[in-house]
Every structure is written in structure tokens, then in C-alpha cells.
Amino acid sequence: MELTVRYFAGARAAAGRAEETASAGRSLDELLDDLAARHGERLAVVLKAASFLVDGVACHDRRALLPAGATVDVLPPFAGG
Numbered sequence: 001m002e003l004t005v006r007y008f009a010g011a012r013a014a015a016g017r018a019e020e021t022a023s024a025g026r027s028l029d030e031l032l033d034d035l036a037a038r039h040g041e042r043l044a045v046v047l048k049a050a051s052f053l054v055d056g057v058a059c060h061d062r063r064a065l066l067p068a069g070a071t072v073d074v075l076p077p078f079a080g081g
């Protein structure tokens with residue numbers, strides 16, 4: 001059971017990739033702990049400030065289980081003008 005994690009902007013740079021797969025059936029908080037452990041402190045800092053979409057919908061319950069086949073988008077704060 002897997003899901004896809006897609007990284008955007010600064011998250012992509014910190015992770016060193018645009019996307020990867022991870023185990024489903026756990027919470028977003030658990031997934032983020034795993035991603036930080038895999039990729040180090042640089043990504044951990046980005047994840048603390050990021051917003052997350054699960055299958056295109058903003059994730060507000062970080063303890064809800066992520067289903068197999070889901071796509072999790074990691075969106076760091078964007079500067080704009």
C-alpha cells in the first residue's frame with residue numbers, strides 16, 4: 001500500500017526530488033516524520049512551514065490515515081507579488 005508525495009518549490013529543492021512513493025495507512029504527521037528522517041534537517045524545516053493537499057484537498061486533520069493511492073502535495077510558503 002503506497003501513496004505518492006509530490007514536492008513543490010523549496011520543498012523540491014530540500015528533498016532533492018520532485019516526487020517519491022511512501023507507505024500509506026498512516027497519518028500525515030507520521031508520514032512527515034518519515035520524510036524528515038529520510039531527507040534530513042533541510043526538508044524538516046520546510047515541512048514545519050508547509051501546507052499539504054491530499055488528493056487536491058487541503059489537509060486539516062494531520063492525524064487522519066492516508067489511503068493507498070493518495071497523492072500528497074507538499075506546498076512550502078510561496079513569495080509573490
